[in-house]
Amino acid sequence: MGITGTLVNYYIHCKRQCWLHGNRINLEDNSEDVKIGKALHAVKASESTGTEIAVENIKIDKITKDYLVEIKKSDADYEAVKWQVLFYLNILKNKGIERQGKIEFIEKNKSDRKTYYVALDDENIQKLSIIEIEIIELLNQPAPPSIAINRKCTKCAYYTYCCI
Numbered sequence: 001m002g003i004t005g006t007l008v009n010y011y012i013h014c015k016r017q018c019w020l021h022g023n024r025i026n027l028e029d030n031s032e033d034v035k036i037g038k039a040l041h042a043v044k045a046s047e048s049t050g051t052e053i054a055v056e057n058i059k060i061d062k063i064t065k066d067y068l069v070e071i072k073k074s075d076a077d078y079e080a081v082k083w084q085v086l087f088y089l090n091i092l093k094n095k096g097i098e099r100q101g102k103i104e105f106i107e108k109n110k111s112d113r114k115t116y117y118v119a120l121d122d123e124n125i126q127k128l129s130i131i132e133i134e135i136i137e138l139l140n141q142p143a144p145p146s147i148a149i150n151r152k153c154t155k156c157a158y159y160t161y162c163c164i
C-alpha cells in the first residue's frame, strides 16, 4: 500500500491504528463515526460544484483557486488532520500546484463550524518526509504496536477490536 493521507492522519493519531489500516485490517464500516463522516461528505459533495478530486492515491474533498479544502466532522485531533492536509499539499506542490490548506470542522448540529488554515514550509516538508519513512517502517513490522487505551479510543473504528 502506498502512503495515503489517511495513513498519515492515523500515524499522528495512533500508530496502532495506522498499522491496522495499512495492513488492511479494516473495521471502519462498523463504526458509527465513520458512517457519519461519509454521510457528511456525501452532503457536502451534493452542495458543491467542486466535488471530491482524486490525484494518484489521494482523495481531496475540494480544491479552489486558493485552497485545498478538507472537511471533517470533529476537531478531536486537529494535529492528525493538519498533517493529512500538509501531505496533500506537498503532493500537489510536487505536481506544480501550489495551494494553502483549509480545514473545515463541521459538527453534527452544523451551527458549530470551525475553520483553520495551514501552509507548507521547508520545516514541515522535511518533517513529512520523516513521517513517510516512519510509516513505511511501521507498516513493515510483523505485528501492530501494543494497545495504549486513551480517550481517543472510544470514537475509533477499531474500538471493539482493541478494547473489548
Ligand code: SF4
Pocket: 014, 015, 016, 017, 020, 147, 148, 149, 150, 152, 153, 154, 156, 157, 158, 159, 162, 163
Ligand atoms: S482503539 Fe485506541 S489503540 Fe486501538 S487503534 Fe483505535 S485509537 Fe488506537
